[in-house]
Amino acid sequence: MAYSEKVVDHYNNPRNVGSLSKEDPNVGTGLVGAPECGDVMKLQMRINPETQVIEEAKFKTFGCGSAIASSSLATEWVKGKTVEEALAIKNTDIVRELSLPPVKIHCSVLAEDAIKAAIGNWKKKHGVEVPEHEKASH
C-alpha cells in the first residue's frame, strides 16, 4: 500500500514525541488502544488552568504509520488551542488531512479518542465532570 506524502512526513519526522510528568496537576494523560489490537496511543497535554489553553502536547504511539501520523498530527493541532477547541477535532478531520484510506480510519478514531482521554484526565484532576459525549468512545 502506498502512503500519502503527509503520512510519510509525520512518520519520518514525528512532531512532539515524548512524555510529560503524569503527576503534574496541569498535565492530562490519555492512553488508548491495546497491544493486542496492534495500536496504543499515549497523548499528553499541559493545560493552563487559567486560560484553558493547551500549552504543550506530547505523544508516543505503538501502531502503524497512519496511527503514528494521526497522533503526531493531533499534537500539532491541539497545541495553542483551548480545551473546548481541541474537543471539536474530529477523526474525519484527521482522515482528510492525512488522506487515510478506509482501512486506516480506525487509526484516526484512536487519535480523536486520545485527545478526549487526555482532556478527560485533566478535567478529572481539576474536579470537573466529564460529560458523556466527551468521553473516549472506543
Place this chain on the structure above:
Amino acid sequence: MAVKLPIYMDNHATTPMDPRVLQAMLPYFTEKFGNAASRNHSFGWAGEEAVETARQQIASLINATPKEIIFTSGATESDNLMLKGVAEMYREKGNHIITQAIEHKAVLDTCKNLEKHGFEVTYLPVQRDGRVDPEDVRKAIRPSTILISIMYANNEIGVINPIAEIGKIAKEHGIFLAVDGVQAVGKIPVDVQKDNIDLLAISGHKIYGPKGVGALYVRRRNPRVQLAAIIDGGGHERGMRSGTLNVTGIVGLGKACEICQQEMPEETKRMLALRKRLKDGLEAKLDETFINGSLEHRLPNNLNMSFAYVEGESLLMGINDVAVSSGSACTSATLEPSYVLKALGVGEDLAHTSIRFGLGRFNTEEEVDYVIDKMVQVVTKLRELSPLYEMAKEGIDISKVKWQIA
C-alpha cells in the same frame, strides 16, 4: 560496499526466476510451441518430450517415478485437487479428514468447502514450536478417516513437521497422507518413499521457477491413489487434470527442480550461514527479540522474529527499501494478526511485532548486513516512539494493564 536497492528478502512469497530456468524455457515460447497432446507431428513430439523431461526432473527430486507427476496451474490447484480429488473418490470409504491449524489457506479453505459437502474435518492444534505432534494425529484417527493433510514446512515460520513419523502412522492405518510441499521441496530433502507421502503439492514460483505452474505427485503403487478430477475436459494427465499443458511453464518447473536437486547441499549451507548472520546480527544489537517457532526444525532460509514494542507495519514502512513481510494485523486487510502465530500461542501483542525474513538463492552477505543495520536503526527509533517500550522500561507489566478499548 554499496548494495543494490531495493533488497528482496521475501522468498516465501515468491522467488525471482533463476536465469538458467528462463534460458531453458525460451525456445518453448517460439520455435518449439507445439501442443504436447498433438500426436501426429514433430511440433507436438517436441512439446511432449520436453514435458516428459520435466516429469523426470521433478520425480527425481522427490524420489518418485515420472508417471506419478501431474501438472497443474500451481500449488493452490494441487492442494485443491489432492483434497477434493481424494474426498470425492473415496467418499464411500469415509468422510473424515485430518489437517492442522496452520496450513496454507489453499488447504484450510478447501477443507472448509468440503465440510459444506458433508465431510468432517479435524483441525489439529500445533505445539508451541509450531510443529504437529504425530501422537495428536494418531489420536484423531477414526474408522471413517480417509485422508491426513499436513504441510511439510510452514510458509510463515518455516517450521518443518515430522512428516516421516506422520507418514508411518498414516500407512499403519491405511490412510492417505497428502502433503503441501510448497516451501520444502527443493529446499530440504523430501523423499516420498521414505516419508510415506501419497500426494505432494509443488509450486514453480517458490523454487526459482515460473509462476502459474505447479505439480502434484500422486502415488501409483503401495498403495495406488486415485483422484476424481475437478476440471473436466480433454482427459489430459491420465484424466486427473484436463487442459492443454503449459509446456513452457512445465519446462521451467522441471529445470528449477533439477537445479535445486544439484545445488541443495551447497545452497543449504549458504542459507544457514546467511540466516545465522542475520539472526546473530539482530540479536547482538537489539534486546527483546523473539524467534517464532522452532529454530531447530526450520527451513534454512527462514527467520521469523518478533521485535517487542514495535508494530510490524510501522517497521516495514521504515525499512521500505527491503522487501520482507509481517504478521501484524495492520498489514492485512482483515486487521487480524497472523493466524499462524496465534495458533502457536504467540501473544497477540507480539504477533503484531513479527517480521518474516525469507532468504533466497540470490541474497548476499552485504544485503544481510544492510538489512541488519536498517532494522536496528528503525526498531530503535520506533521504540523511542513506543509507549509500551517506555512502560516496560518503567517496570510496568503490560499484560496487567487495563486497556481502554472498544
